[in-house]
Structures are given as structure tokens and as C-alpha cells.
Amino acid sequence: MIFSIIIAFVVGGLICVVGQLLFDVAKLTPAHTLSLLVVIGSVLDGLGLYEPFIDFAGAGATIPIMSFGNSLTHGALAEAEKHGLIGVLTGMFEVTSSGISAAIVFGVIAALIFKSKGKVS
Amino acid sequence: MKKLWFISCVLLLVGGCSERPQVTSYHVEDNQQELEKLEEFIADQEKISEGSAVFFDHELVVTIQVKPLSKFSKEKITKSFEKEVKSLFPDHKVFVSSDLKISWELKKIIEEQPEKDKVKKDLDKLQALSKEAT
């Protein structure tokens, strides 16, 4: 179990280093960087590589935003396998996406309780 | 210094995993011959660190833990393992899982060594759980 945590740490950390290089060297904005990573995630799943990657790295592969692309593609592919081409469209949100629904729910809750503060430490 | 400590830690963990797999098992009908046959087979697997098995009324439920560095091909390893176990026990309904949760639950059953009815119920629950989609 400790070994799994270490692998998640190292793999997750390395993905973030790629993101940092996209920020600092390629001078991309956060929105560009994250969109790019999501697209990479869905392409990797199309090649059948992302699921083995999750088997290997656990949270190191599911926590980075790339896994969004993976789960969307995975849902579309699973449905397409059953129902053919039309499944591509209907299956997209079948498997996912707790991240999106959680973000919406918690976003509205946060708007109810919190106010923004502009202070720096 | 910190790095050195980290590297040695990793080496230790990797080294610790290269031993032969540990096997626990339980046969409800107490057929020692079948048990040994399976335990020997699991012990010979190179990419597996742990295996558990329960025999029950011509049903065989096996869970395995793939070694961390082989986990990338976990699905393939599990599939080929399942095939081989099936050919070893052709008259059994074989179920194999490499999931950590399923493995924990199976070990609980092995530890408790419950009565026939309960084993049946527990094993059914286990298989249903593992079939849940993401």
C-alpha cells in the first residue's frame, strides 16, 4: 500500500512537472495547459493506454485533469461498443463525471457560504 | 542525503516484492489435493505478489495482487492467469479478480471460515461488486 502511495506521488508529480513546463517554457495560460492535458488524456484512452496507466499509478493517474478526457472517452467507447456509432454521443457522460458534478454542487455551496478575500499573507 | 534515503527506500520496497507470492486459501469441502494444486500454481507465478483462493461446491474464486512494477499490464496478466486456472480446474466455475478490495474481502472470508450458506452469499456479493462499472 505504501508503495502504491509512492507511485501515485511520483507519477502525479511528474504530470504536474509537464504542466509546469507548459506554463513556464511554452508560456501557455492555465486554461490552455489544462485543455491540452485533457485532450492528451482522451487520445491516450483511444489508444488503450490510459486504463493500464491507472492500474499502474492509481490516484497518480486519476487525480490529474487528464483523467477527465479518459473517462469521457471511455464512456463514449463503452457505449459505442454496445450500440455502434450513436453510442459515441450518448455514452460520453455515462461513466463520468463525478468531478464535474461535484465541482458544480460544491461551487454553488461555496458561493452560498464564502466571500472572496484579497489578502496576501 | 534525502535523495539517497529515498532511493534506498524504493530499492528496499522493490526488493521486498521480488519474493515468491504468499498464498492463503480455504476449501469448504476440505479437499487438500485441489488446494495444494492451486497453491503450487500460484506460487510459481513470477508477476504476482499475493494470492487467495476459496473452493466451494465446484466454484473457485481466486484473487491475486500483481506486483507493483508489473501493474501496467495488470489486465493481461489477470486474463492469462484466469485462462490457466480454468484449464487446471475444468470442472469448476472459475472467477478471478486482481482488485485490491475483492482480495481484502476474500481474505476476510478465508479468515472467518464460515458455514456453507454464508460462503455462498458472501462470494455472490463479491462477484457482484467486482462487476460494477466505474
Add this chain to the structure above:
Amino acid sequence: MKNARTYQFASKPSIVSTAVAVGPLEKQSPFLPHFDLVYDDERFGQETNEKGHAYLIEETCKLAIMKGGFQTTDIDLFLAGDLVNQMTPTNFAARELATPFMGMFSACATSISTLITASFFLETNHMERILFGSASQHNAIERQFRYPIEYGAQKPPTGQWTVTGGGFGVLSHYQSDKPYVHSATIGQVVDCELKDPLDMGSAMAAAAFDTIQFHLSQNKGTSYDFVMTGDLGKTGSAILKELIRTSGVSSYFVDQYRDAGAEFYGNNDKLLSGASGAGCSATVYYGPIYAELLKKQWKKVLLVATGALLSPLSFQQGESIPCIAHAVELSMD
């Protein structure tokens, strides 16, 4: 004629009173003793950041009017601006003040562009007292130009921190015991094709150099106690120094050069390159600098406020950052 950019005011319009207000973070500024109003709430007790921004402008203006011994009805014109969309905080403050009003936008250079315009109005002798200045409120500006306040985007070392604060003054006819506007140079828009919105100091330094160079060429032989730019920050002021050194405009000048943005928060590394915003130059110029001039500590200073004339829209459409700098020479007899 190109020389019309620089003008010497024969009537010597004087800044008869000023007032400066800041928010809570600005307490760490070395200029703190010269701030009239220091608020503990960055929203100034208002519901929204924008309302707080308007309140800040209104209160500072009222104080500037009061310190001069006037009433709001004595003000012939209110000339001001800020950085929020359509300058609503200033517009709303003007609604409360109920004076004749004209909004001006020169980004962070509004502090000086309003003073220059006010000086021209006074030169015509038609008006007697003009209220001028500018302000900014960190949260409102940050959201306008960048991200929501709580978004965890990393700022590079060239990033600057928008000041919560405002500085306003009343300009009137010459009074011998008050600092007066000796001359001014109106800036040209300079665009060196820089595109990084997190490094505005570098972009603005070119405009500051252009204006300073022109002003010095028209006022040869004048000696200044110092030249101070508004909000180039540590990055931009280093570049301006280098530009001046290599161009040889005045080697003497480099020692006498200061930047309000770089000095504003002292040596706090967390605020990266330093302060910026329309409130940065306004609070420093009309707070500490005005006070020292009044005490005759200094006799002649050149104040150059710089502004980056971009919007989030122009940045997203891939446009570079056009910049401007306006200069005013304040003197004390």
C-alpha cells in the same frame, strides 16, 4: 508642431490640497505615515468590491475638498478615472459628489493625465478649482483584468500587485506656499510588441523612457531633486535605468531616479515586482511627495505616471500591450 507635447504653465496652477486613502494591505507600505485614511476593510464596509471602490473615491475626494477649506459646491470640475469597466466607480462617486464631472482613462497614468488636463483648464482662467486624481481597488481590478481573487494562478516574478487606494487633489490658481505645476509633457502611445500581461513593467518602461527623454530635451539644464515613475515595479524600473544609461540622456539622472511601484510595499518578496494600479502613483504622488514638497524638503520633481492600455479582450485577441506615460514637473518656490 511636435513641441506642443510639452507645455509650461505660465499661471503656475497650484495643488492647494490633497487627500490619500488606502486599504488594509497598504499598511505595510513605508509611505504609511503620509496616508490620510487607512481602512481595515478592503471593501470599505460596502457589499461589493465595486461599491467599495466608489466609496473609496468619494470619501477621499470629500477629504481633499475639506482639507482645502472648500465645499463640494466650490468645485468647478471633477476630473478622474479608474480601471474598472466604463469607470463605474468614478462615475458613481461623481454622482454622490454632484459636481460637474468628466471621466478620463489613461490606465495607471490617470493620476497625472487628470492633473495635466486640470492645469490646462485653469490656464484659461475660466475655472477656479478642479478636483483631480485616480484610484484603484485590488479585488475589483484583479477580477477585471485577470482571474477571480481566489483562483490559484501562479504569478511570475515580474507580476505586480494592484494597490487598493486613491489619491485626489484640488488644483487652483497660484499660491506661493503650495507646490505648483511648472510644466507637463503629454505622452505618446508606445508599443514595443510585448504581450505578457504578467509583465507590464517591461512594456511600460519604453513609454516612460519616450516621455522622459522628450521632457528633458525641452527643459535642458533643469536639475531635479528626483524623477519618479508611477508603477514600473522592480522589473520595469531596472529596464528604464538601463535605457537611460545606454542612451546617454542624462547619466546624472539615474541616481536621482525612483519608482513608486517598486518602493510601495517595501521589500516584500511576496508581492513580486511591486505595486501597480491607478491608485499606486496617485497615493504616492499626492501623499508623501506632496507632503515633502509642501515642507520644502524638495523643490523640483518630475513625476511620470505610466499606463498599460490593454484590456482582457485585446490580450485574448492576441494584441500587444500599448503603453503611455504622462509627465508633470512640480515645483515649490
Add this chain to the structure above:
Amino acid sequence: MDAKTYQQTVDQLAPKRPVLKNCLTAFLTGGIICGIGQIISFMYMYFFPFTERTSSNPTVATMVFIAMVLTGLGIYKKIGQFGGAGSAVPVTGFGNAVVSAAIEHKSEGFILGVGGNIFKLAGSVIVYGVFSAFVVALIKTILVQVGVINW
């Protein structure tokens, strides 16, 4: 002034982004976030009926919840300044983008402000996630039906 020579002066004098240090802090921050995620997913497996596969959903939701609390308390932006991509790339960064936009636009009301702007920053991630998933799945499905590859 010539834009090229000016750019050179800026490149010389403006402080560089400390890429190496940023990468290190991004690695640490991102690694710790993923490590915490792994621990949480173990907890879901241990105490609840979730398998390795199914535990990732409640884990992601929990991480977004943590991001909400940290964002609301004003802590996440400090982590962001330290960690850079390390706190932006994990799903907590997605949560931070959504939650910070929601809090910020509360002043315009819950429908036009919160509702209309909640995906102001994170929207592009969803848009291009869905669109690329569509394209990838479409290509793969067609390839399978033509018989070039198998599922």
C-alpha cells in the same frame, strides 16, 4: 524604439521565471495531492464497498470538496502561488477554478452571476474534454467497423 532591440533588453533585465524551482515545487505539490488522493481511495475501498476502479469517483468528489474548503478559506491561492501547475493540474485545481469563479460572481446574483460564470475558467476543459472524447471515440468506432482494429 525598435521592438526587437527592446525585446532583447527586456530579456536581459527582466527576472526569469525560475523554471527548475517551479518544476520542483510543482512536483512536490502535485505529488502530495495525488498521494493524498491515493490514501483517500484506499479509505473508500477499506470502509465502503468500492473496488479499485469504482473508488476513483468518490475520491475525485472528495478532492473537489477539499479544494472548495481551501478556496473558500483563501488558502488555495497561496498553494497555487507556491505549487504552480502542481496545484492546477490535479482535479483540485479544476475545483478551485469552478469554486473561485462561483464565489467571485456571487455579487451579480445566483442566476446571472454564479450560474452564468461558474465555468468561466473551467469551461474550456469540459468543452475540449467532451469534444476530443467525441472525435477519438468516433475515429476508433469507425476503424473497428471497417475492421482495421479490434475493441
